[in-house]
């Protein structure tokens with residue numbers, strides 16, 4: 001088990017080293033490789049978004065950090081210990097997408113019951129207030145809306161005053177005001193030293209609230225950096241032009257070119273220096289019908305998480 005310390009003498013909140021998870025795979029099929037070769041360190045006080053499309057491996061990773069499932073390869077440690085030890089010490093809590101609620105209990109009864117499971121717990125009223133549902137305490141959980149039930153799960157997670165909070169699609173079902181209040185509470189907690197990791201599909205939510213975005217696709221980290229760094233990836237452009245028999249090697253040698261491919265007589269060049277590509281095409285080749293397309297955040301997400309994505313990127317070398 002990894003016990004190294006990297007942050008003010010404390011072990012990281014999460015350390016994943018070469019983590020892989022395969023479901024099934026005995027007998028005739030290989031099963032599903034949900035996560036592979038995942039390396040990740042989350043420090044205390046960091047607020048990190050796991051961003052990725054459906055099936056990327058976000059929930060699988062969170063489950064392993066919670067000790068709910070075991071990696072098939074590699075090592076997971078939480079505050080320098082096995083995940084289950086960290087959970088049983090009340091260091092970790094989670095808000096998952098569904099389940100975990102008994103519909104016939106009131107919100108307060110739910111919180112009281114959960115609190116009784118911990119050796120030490122925050123006062124129920126404090127957790128209810130922090131989750132913004134103090135006025136719902138007498139309501140049956142089954143009568144709460146989807147967004148309100150998410151806040152009940154959030155209040156439950158706050159009871160043990162965890163040092164690491166894992167949130168899987170936490171704002172599903174919440175309205176705009178609910179989301180804003182929820183994230184304001186979470187940010188306050190992170191500022192006081194709690195590590196927060198949340199899984200989301202929403203680039204905007206990750207960008208607005210996380211200090212760092214870990215972009216996951218096909219069970220791998222494809223980019224890891226601040227929102228600004230991820231956005232810088234989105235600032236590239238695609239240049240298209242008709243150029244039969246194009247010299248792709250020459251295009252690849254131009255400054256800023258990340259990828260150059262052909263589609264029939266058309267060349268498609270992804271670049272962060274579209275001027276250089278346009279200049280080359282118009283002055284040194286017979287290219288025609290040139291078009292330059294600017295990428296948005298969504299484009300970067302789609303590009304980085306698609307099957308034909310470029311090489312994995314990391315903050316080392318500023319997402320080079």
Ligand SMILES: Nc1ncnc2c1ncn2[C@@H]1O[C@H](COP(=O)(O)OP(=O)(O)OP(=O)(O)O)[C@@H](O)[C@H]1O
Pocket residue numbers: 023024032033034052053054055056057058059060061201
């Ligand atoms: N118990 C399981 N048995 C078999 N395959 C599984 C199991 N759990 C997850 N998978 C598969 O592993 C892959 C990763 O799933 P995971 O739920 O971690 O993705 P996710 O990023 O959380 O997706 P979503 O955003 O849809 O919640 C998917 O292909 C999924 O079908």
